[in-house]
Amino acid sequence: MKKFRRLAASMLLLACLLACPQAVQAQEYQRLTNLPALYITTFDGASIASKTDYVYCTLVLVGEDDTSVRYDSVQIRGRGNSTWNLSKKPYKIKFPAKQKFLGKGYAKAKKWTLLANAGDKTLIRNALTSEMGQWLGLPFNPAARFVDLTLNGEYLGNYQISDQVEVRKHRVRIAEQDLPPADTSDITGGYLLEADGFYDGNYFLTSQKSVPVRIHYPDEDIATEQQAYITNYVNAFEAALFSDSFDDPDRGYRPYVDSVSLAQWYIATEVSANIDGFFSTYFYKERQDPRLYWGPLWDYDIAYANDYRKGDTTQKLMAEDGYGSEAVKMWVEQMWNDPWFARLVNRNYAAALDNGLVDFLLQKVDSLNDLLQQSQDLNYEKWGINKRMYHEIVLYSSYDQYIADLKEFIQQHTDYLLSAFAQKAPQTPTPPFAPDACYYRISNAGTATLFDLNAPSADGFTDENPPAAGTLVCAWESGSRLSQDWQITPVGDYFFIQNRLGQLALADPTTDPSSATENVGTQLVLAAPDSTDDRQLWTITPQGTAGYFNLTNLHTQHTANLSSGSSSNGTAILSYTTDERNATSQNRLWYITATATPLPDQPDAIQSVPEPDDYALAYNPQTQTLHFAAADPAQLRFAAALYDLRGTLIRQFQAADPQVVADLPRGTYIVAWTAGGKRRSAKFQK
Numbered sequence: 001m002k003k004f005r006r007l008a009a010s011m012l013l014l015a016c017l018l019a020c021p022q023a024v025q026a027q028e029y030q031r032l033t034n035l036p037a038l039y040i041t042t043f044d045g046a047s048i049a050s051k052t053d054y055v056y057c058t059l060v061l062v063g064e065d066d067t068s069v070r071y072d073s074v075q076i077r078g079r080g081n082s083t084w085n086l087s088k089k090p091y092k093i094k095f096p097a098k099q100k101f102l103g104k105g106y107a108k109a110k111k112w113t114l115l116a117n118a119g120d121k122t123l124i125r126n127a128l129t130s131e132m133g134q135w136l137g138l139p140f141n142p143a144a145r146f147v148d149l150t151l152n153g154e155y156l157g158n159y160q161i162s163d164q165v166e167v168r169k170h171r172v173r174i175a176e177q178d179l180p181p182a183d184t185s186d187i188t189g190g191y192l193l194e195a196d197g198f199y200d201g202n203y204f205l206t207s208q209k210s211v212p213v214r215i216h217y218p219d220e221d222i223a224t225e226q227q228a229y230i231t232n233y234v235n236a237f238e239a240a241l242f243s244d245s246f247d248d249p250d251r252g253y254r255p256y257v258d259s260v261s262l263a264q265w266y267i268a269t270e271v272s273a274n275i276d277g278f279f280s281t282y283f284y285k286e287r288q289d290p291r292l293y294w295g296p297l298w299d300y301d302i303a304y305a306n307d308y309r310k311g312d313t314t315q316k317l318m319a320e321d322g323y324g325s326e327a328v329k330m331w332v333e334q335m336w337n338d339p340w341f342a343r344l345v346n347r348n349y350a351a352a353l354d355n356g357l358v359d360f361l362l363q364k365v366d367s368l369n370d371l372l373q374q375s376q377d378l379n380y381e382k383w384g385i386n387k388r389m390y391h392e393i394v395l396y397s398s399y400d401q402y403i404a405d406l407k408e409f410i411q412q413h414t415d416y417l418l419s420a421f422a423q424k425a426p427q428t429p430t431p432p433f434a435p436d437a438c439y440y441r442i443s444n445a446g447t448a449t450l451f452d453l454n455a456p457s458a459d460g461f462t463d464e465n466p467p468a469a470g471t472l473v474c475a476w477e478s479g480s481r482l483s484q485d486w487q488i489t490p491v492g493d494y495f496f497i498q499n500r501l502g503q504l505a506l507a508d509p510t511t512d513p514s515s516a517t518e519n520v521g522t523q524l525v526l527a528a529p530d531s532t533d534d535r536q537l538w539t540i541t542p543q544g545t546a547g548y549f550n551l552t553n554l555h556t557q558h559t560a561n562l563s564s565g566s567s568s569n570g571t572a573i574l575s576y577t578t579d580e581r582n583a584t585s586q587n588r589l590w591y592i593t594a595t596a597t598p599l600p601d602q603p604d605a606i607q608s609v610p611e612p613d614d615y616a617l618a619y620n621p622q623t624q625t626l627h628f629a630a631a632d633p634a635q636l637r638f639a640a641a642l643y644d645l646r647g648t649l650i651r652q653f654q655a656a657d658p659q660v661v662a663d664l665p666r667g668t669y670i671v672a673w674t675a676g677g678k679r680r681s682a683k684f685q686k
Contacts, residue, residue: 029060029068031148033374037062038114038147038159040076040093045152051078054094061101061147071095079113081198083301086390088118088157088383092164102145107163107170114149115160118383119390120301121402123158123376124368129272129300131364136264136352140172140296148375157379158372165282165298167192167217172296175287179221189287191230192217195328197279202227207235208242209327233285237292241331247338250596254340258291263348265294266319266332270417271357273313273409274303278332279324305409307391314412317420339547342425343591346546347448349421350586351567354446358414362407369403430542433549437674439485439500439595444475445548446586447567451506452476453483453499453526454570466502473506473524475562475571487599488592489672489681494537494554496681498529503670505529505536508553508575516557516578523572524560529668531683540592543582548589550582562587599672600643611675612636619684626671626684627658640673661686 031037042048043056054075062068078084079092091114095101098108117123127144134141142163149159163171167190174190181187196203196214202222203214213234218226240246241253249255269277276299283294305313310321319332335341376399386395396402442451453461454472460481461467467483476484485500497506504526513520530536537554551560553575561576565587582588615630628636636656644650644667653659655673664686672681 029062031062031064031066032150032155033148033378034064035158035371035375036064036145036147037150038161039150040074041152042076048076048078048089048091048151051080051084053077057093059093071099083116083118083390086116086118088116088389090114090116090118102143102161105170106143107168109164109166109168109171111164111166113162113164115162115301116157117160117301119392120306121385121389121392121396121399122365122369122406123160123372123379124365125272125300125303125306125406126160126162127368128361128364129268129274129297129303132268132271132357132361133264133295133297135357135360136268138261138264138268138295138297139293140170142296142298146372146375148378155378155382157382158375165192165216165296172217172284174284177218177226179218180223181226186287187223187226187229189285189289190217191215191226191285193230193234193283193285195278195281195283195324197324197328204231206238206327208238209330211238211327211331230285234292238331241334246334247340249340252338253335254338255290256292258293259344261294263344265297266345267349267352268297270318270421271361271410271414272300272303273305273316273318273413274300275307275310275313275318275322276302276324277318278322278328281324281328302391304406305393305413308393309391312393314409315416317417317424336424337426339426342421343445343546346421346425347445349417350446353414353418354565358411361410361414365403365407365410369400373399425546427545429545430547430549432542433488433495433540433592435488435490435495436594437599439597439599440488441478441484441593441595442486442551443478443591443593444562444586445546445589445591446565447475447562449475449477449562449567449569449571450484451486451573451590452481453501455483461501463501467499467504467526468502469504469526469528471504471526473526473573474569475566475573476569477567485595485597488540489531491531491537491681493539495540496529496531496536497538497551499526502526503529505531505533506538507533507535508556508558509535510553510556510558510575513556513558519577520556520558520575521561521563522575524575529670529683531681541582543589547591549592550578550588551590552578552582559588560590561585610635611638617671617682617684619686621686623660624662624686625658625660628655638673638675640671643670643672 029039039060041058046055048055054077057074057076059071059074060068073096075094076091078089080090083090093112095110098110100108101112115126117126130141130144145161147159147161149156167174167176172192178185194214194216195211199212201214202219203212205212215222237253237256240256245251246253280299282296282298283292285292319329386397388395394405452474453467454474455461461483483499483501487498489496507525507527509525510520510522527536534555539552541550541552543550556575557578558575559578559582561574563572563574612630612635615628617628619626630636638655639652640655641652642650666686668683668685670681670683
């Protein structure tokens with residue numbers, strides 16, 4: 001037994017030595033250019049002839065400081081699909097134990113990829129897209145560290161060390177499943193999925209559109225109940241997307257998607273003109289989270305107009321002209337039929353351009369160009385700069401020409417997308433605004449920040465600490481602040497807009513301007529509610545086809561404007577010029593979105609009850625009686641509700657029944673009712 005334990009300990013020590021990186025003499029291995037050098041030597045010089053069968057090798061990485069680190073018992077095999085058939089081949093390496101192969105800030109993992117970028121004469125399209133994904137805010141973007149690779153003594157060229165797309169910290173960081181799951185296991189996540197046109201691995205076809213969805217994680221060890229859960233979930237998403245109510249915020253597909261990653265992923269796919277963007281689409285689901293998240297971005301070597309099979313893609317959208325399962329493109333095409341998605345893409349793309357996306361990409365191309373100058377020169381001594389390796393559209397005699405071609409495409413294509421996205425939006429005119437019995441949120445078309453109130457602290461106002469008259473109106477990021485909720489009530493041809501907290505009214509305090517086009521810039525405020533005050537009455541004018549509105553004050557004829565178009569919390573909302581730019585200036589364009597929160601204790605209004613032809617609400621101060629009067633009293637068949645100024649319901653009653661209010665304290669009250677499908681309200685003073 002002791003002999004056995006000594007043998008086991010010796011084997012464990014040997015395994016540790018084989019798994020751990022070891023320093024080697026620097027003079028044995030040298031960098032060939034300014035980049036790190038990677039030397040791989042297979043056991044007995046074995047060739048790498050398979051994408052499934054690994055061969056053992058040693059690996060030596062020479063860093064920028066010329067320090068060499070050796071790894072033993074590493075395995076290597078081929079990878080890729082069509083790229084595996086090229087002369088310059090991509091590889092996958094697997095360490096015997098998890099390694100921080102690229103150092104701090106990168107994954108600790110066994111598996112890494114060596115991308116050849118053979119069909120991309122710039123060598124940087126994958127790296128550039130990863131940088132763009134990070135700039136846009138996608139949570140995982142594959143690593144891009146360039147090296148000069150030598151295999152079994154033969155220099156193979158410039159390669160990119162990158163992550164394997166898998167569930168892991170610094171990769172796709174989602175919850176790891178219990179494998180196999182126990183009875184108490186939560187199988188709602190995480191799942192790493194790919195709409196995969198190659199029909200590889202463990203995949204299923206969606207029930208409606210037959211999209212091939214590969215389950216990357218869990219894979220080999222996935223249990224039947226996990227397979228069934230995620231299959232049913234993706235099918236439910238697709239069914240909602242193609243249902244009659246697909247554009248309904250609650251019953252359609254929106255509850256199934258994370259809007260932030262959806263916009264970022266889609267914009268990156270179109271900016272790069274990735275013709276494979278819908279052929280291979282990664283997405284994932286987290287535990288206890290109902291949304292599908294989109295990304296990571298992967299496989300962009302034939303993007304940016306680099307494949308003659310699709311020709312020049314400068315003036316094309318990949319949702320229409322890219323490769324891939326037609327069903328995957330149908331997902332996005334169906335989303336484009338939803339004005340919400342159109343606004344999401346247009347708003348986020350406009351913001352990306354305003355924040356410097358194009359300059360960022362061009363500067364990143366320049367920096368990668370500088371980094372690779374020596375290595376690309378050596379690479380093309382072996383492979384030829386003007387030889388077609390894959391499906392390149394153009395062949396030049398110098399690397400700098402390929403770089404210039406890429407930069408020209410970025411500039412022209414990003415300009416095109418601005419108009420192309422606008423044209424993809426549903427072209428039906430924005431309908432007139434008709435409020436329901438719920439609160440609304442008013443968000444800016446350019447920044448998505450909301451009408452809100454300047455509060456004494458970042459926590460905002462509350463029911464216990466309501467705003468006072470004179471509180472300034474500002475814009476704030478979307479959140480749970482009740483001060484972002486507004487009640488909108490028709491008053492004749494105008495609208496009376498009250499904040500949920502305190503029921504104070506939106507008002508324009510501007511000193512009388514000489515005309516609607518005079519630029520004043522006074523900040524809007526809250527005022528004690530008075531629906532007879534024309535400073536508190538607003539026209540809500542639909543603009544264009546994307547669901548925008550202008551809010552224009554009756555007294556000043558000025559339009560609500562986001563100061564300088566800033567997205568910063570607390571940015572003032574101003575009384576501003578009304579002119580022809582009302583239809584185009586994002587600072588003056590607003591979305592008005594219904595919340596799921598009804599107005600407090602609303603009576604059960606019967607929408608089918610017609611509105612009387614001639615009627616009025618009257619209050620008799622002598623008898624302290626409130627009553628409706630009509631030319632035909634039989635038409636008074638609607639319900640009404642009486643509120644105080646805080647929005648507290650006092651009573652409900654039928655319009656035909658007079659109401660004695662002698663028991664109420666002195667003050668201002670609101671009566672609200674719905675008839676003929678229209679929400680009405682009026683105030684009276686007791």
